[in-house]
Amino acid sequence: MQDALQKVLAFHQAFEAYIAPQPTARIPERVRELRIRLIREELEEYIQAARNQDLVAVADALMDLLYVVLGTIVAHGLHPVAPALFDEVHRSNMSKLGPDGRPLRREDGKVLKPPTFSPPDLARILKPWLEEASA
Numbered sequence: 661m662q663d664a665l666q667k668v669l670a671f672h673q674a675f676e677a678y679i680a681p682q683p684t685a686r687i688p689e690r691v692r693e694l695r696i697r698l699i700r701e702e703l704e705e706y707i708q709a710a711r712n713q714d715l716v717a718v719a720d721a722l723m724d725l726l727y728v729v730l731g732t733i734v735a736h737g738l739h740p741v742a743p744a745l746f747d748e749v750h751r752s753n754m755s756k757l758g759p760d761g762r763p764l765r766r767e768d769g770k771v772l773k774p775p776t777f778s779p780p781d782l783a784r785i786l787k788p789w790l791e792e793a794s795a
């Protein structure tokens with residue numbers, strides 16, 4: 661993840677795209693709305709490619725979506741802590757396994773949260789910036 665983030669950060673620097681100086685939810689409205697539009701556009705491209713069962717178009721759409729999402733991480737200044745945030749979400753997702761080490765599923769296939777589930781503690785990782793935002 662770090663390598664991909666560094667590449668996207670280099671893109672933002674080269675193309676003078678917005679980079680928040682530190683983790684923040686507050687980015688300029690024009691940047692926020694652009695990031696939303698880009699994510700929606702790439703998601704729509706994936707939806708069409710998947711429905712058309714076009715592997716090349718699926719790969720293109722997913723890579724573009726990933727690039728745009730990583731760019732949005734950079735725009736919010738989260739790139740220095742993104743690997744830690746991802747690891748924490750992964751830890752939480754893995755806690756969805758049942759006591760037997762298998763997922764518990766609802767009839768429609770949705771994974772259910774067992775009593776051992778532990779939600780991600782992203783606030784712990786973001787604490788320095790949360791305290792600063794509330795000051």
